[in-house]
Amino acid sequence: xxxxxxxxxxxxxxxxxxxxxxxxxxxxxxxxxxxxxxxxxxxxxxxxxxxxxxxxxxxxxxxxxxxxxxxxxxxxxxxxxxxxxxxxxxxxxxxxxxxxxxxxxxxxxxxxxxxxxxxxxxxxxxxxxxxxxxxxxxxxxxxxxxxxxxxxxxxxxxxxxxxxxxxxxxxxxxxxxxxxxxxxxxxxxxxxxxxxxxxxxxxxxxxxxxxxxxxxxxxxxxxxxxxxxxxxxxxxxxxxxxxxxxxxxxxxxxxxxxxxxxxxxxxxxxxxxxxxxxxxxxxxxxxxxxxxxxxxxxxxxxxxxxxxxxxxxxxxxxxxxxxxxxxxxxxxxxxxxxxxxxxxxxxxxxxxxxxxxxxxxxxxxxxxxxxxxxxxxxxxxxxxxxxxxxxxxxxxxxxxxxxxxxxxxxxxxxxxxxxxxxxxxxxxxxxxxxxxxxxxxxxxxxxxxxxxxxxxxxxxxxxxxxxxxxxxxxxxxxxxxxxxxxxxxxxxxxxxxxxx
Numbered sequence: 001x002x003x004x005x006x007x008x009x010x011x012x013x014x015x016x017x018x019x020x021x022x023x024x025x026x027x028x029x030x031x032x033x034x035x036x037x038x039x040x041x042x043x044x045x046x047x048x049x050x051x052x053x054x055x056x057x058x059x060x061x062x063x064x065x066x067x068x069x070x071x072x073x074x075x076x077x078x079x080x081x082x083x084x085x086x087x088x089x090x091x092x093x094x095x096x097x098x099x100x101x102x103x104x105x106x107x108x109x110x111x112x113x114x115x116x117x118x119x120x121x122x123x124x125x126x127x128x129x130x131x132x133x134x135x136x137x138x139x140x141x142x143x144x145x146x147x148x149x150x151x152x153x154x155x156x157x158x159x160x161x162x163x164x165x166x167x168x169x170x171x172x173x174x175x176x177x178x179x180x181x182x183x184x185x186x187x188x189x190x191x192x193x194x195x196x197x198x199x200x201x202x203x204x205x206x207x208x209x210x211x212x213x214x215x216x217x218x219x220x221x222x223x224x225x226x227x228x229x230x231x232x233x234x235x236x237x238x239x240x241x242x243x244x245x246x247x248x249x250x251x252x253x254x255x256x257x258x259x260x261x262x263x264x265x266x267x268x269x270x271x272x273x274x275x276x277x278x279x280x281x282x283x284x285x286x287x288x289x290x291x292x293x294x295x296x297x298x299x300x301x302x303x304x305x306x307x308x309x310x311x312x313x314x315x316x317x318x319x320x321x322x323x324x325x326x327x328x329x330x331x332x333x334x335x336x337x338x339x340x341x342x343x344x345x346x347x348x349x350x351x352x353x354x355x356x357x358x359x360x361x362x363x364x365x366x367x368x369x370x371x372x373x374x375x376x377x378x379x380x381x382x383x384x385x386x387x388x389x390x391x392x393x394x395x396x397x398x399x400x401x402x403x404x405x406x407x408x409x410x411x412x413x414x415x416x417x418x419x420x421x422x423x424x425x426x427x428x429x430x431x432x433x434x435x436x437x438x439x440x441x442x443x444x445x446x447x448x449x450x451x452x453x454x455x456x457x458x459x460x461x462x463x464x465x466x467x468x469x470x471x472x473x474x475x476x477x478x479x480x481x482x483x484x485x486x487x488x489x490x491x492x493x494x495x496x497x498x499x500x
Contacts, residue, residue, distance in 0.1 A: 036448035037456040042466035046070030054424040055110035061422030103129035117174030118218040173244030177251040187227040201227035208236040231260030241298040291316035309357035336495035359420030375480035422447035
């Protein structure tokens with residue numbers, strides 16, 4: 001690009017400035033468009049036991065935290081109850097995080113990001129073990145803990161007694177806050193902080209509610225607990241997620257599902273709600289009425305993108321494409337926009353979303369690739385005519401990758417790196433030929449590398465080491481177009497504009 005003339009003034013200078021800005025914005029996109037080689041790694045090689053809830057690191061996608069009762073560390077290492085493990089993708093090594101004794105540890109979050117954060121990276125989880133004797137959990141109640149990856153130490157955040165249950169934690173990207181479900185009466189927010197005024201809820205009736213644990217200090221002290229949802233005894237608000245990026249919008253939005261009508265509009269079934277920390281306001285994201293809306297996930301809000309966004313699965317016809325079993329929707333907070341991604345007779349479930357909202361990943365039993373178009377690299381749909389549960393990644397509303405192609409088995413529990421280029425998921429399929437002949441549930445790691453990366457070659461990615469790519473002939477790239485919906489976008493008339 002020619003250097004700008006020093007004598008440029010007025011409107012010509014403005015044009016030059018815009019050109020420079022455009023160059024800065026377009027250049028990274030052009031680099032990002034270079035071809036990538038998909039790589040699939042089998043993280044576990046269990047011969048017995050179960051695995052669940054794999055969570056890939058958001059910032060780098062280079063670690064996975066998961067739960068297992070299997071022989072993760074080799075023959076004879078299976079456990080009688082659930083324990084938490086940490087997989088380092090750079091060294092291809094796995095470490096057992098918890099030793100729960102007579103208890104068990106489960107429902108971990110990913111290892112949080114260290115970028116732009118003064119806090120040591122943690123993975124939060126639930127345990128019935130007595131892991132921090134100075135606080136104590138001798139009664140074996142399900143409590144909220146965190147593991148500090150650098151030191152191996154544990155932090156115990158809750159200390160409750162039966163019949164209280166604490167569950168479903170989710171930490172923001174750099175762990176400024178953790179949202180979780182509890183049947184305890186935990187709110188200690190006095191409303192004096194303008195950044196976090198609270199909603200004034202309490203939970204003496206012991207219903208299952210969503211709470212936000214906010215840390216004033218970088219060493220995970222100065223805790224302020226805010227009750228985010230509120231319902232009568234017997235109701236459940238659950239599956240909370242929090243917006244995570246490190247700058248001003250971190251922890252500002254908490255999305256969750258509830259079977260209680262949180263805002264009194266007559267809705268029945270289960271709906272998706274959002275709580276805004278800076279205003280204490282609750283809003284409903286799913287269409288009022290009767291329906292099942294579950295499994296929300298929330299993006300961060302990156303510096304170059306709109307957001308945050310909330311995705312979930314729904315049985316409702318919110319845009320007008322006709323009823324279906326269960327489909328994927330995305331809602332943009334603050335300037336409401338609703339997008340429908342799927343509309344099929346077979347369910348698509350449990351979505352996750354990238355920062356900026358541009359990419360979603362989920363599992364589906366449907367045939368999602370348009371049979372009228374050839375896929376990149378050859379081949380013609382159908383690629384899922386047997387209705388198997390497969391992993392999909394969707395960019396925009398049309399570009400789609402079918403990550404797995406299997407038969408008579410299950411792929412599920414997908415999580416995604418913040419840029420959409422790495423996934424962790426569970427599968428009992430033999431995805432690397434001969435790597436899982438017994439059909440035992442395993443953890444898999446899908447990611448993309450440049451062509452000059454050793455893993456892009458057959459010699460650098462060997463099946464014997466649980467690695468599969470195109471070069472060694474054991475992975476097929478299935479990338480095509482999704483069939484177009486009649487209507488995919490809607491400005492929801494029930495949504496509230498702004499709020500922040």
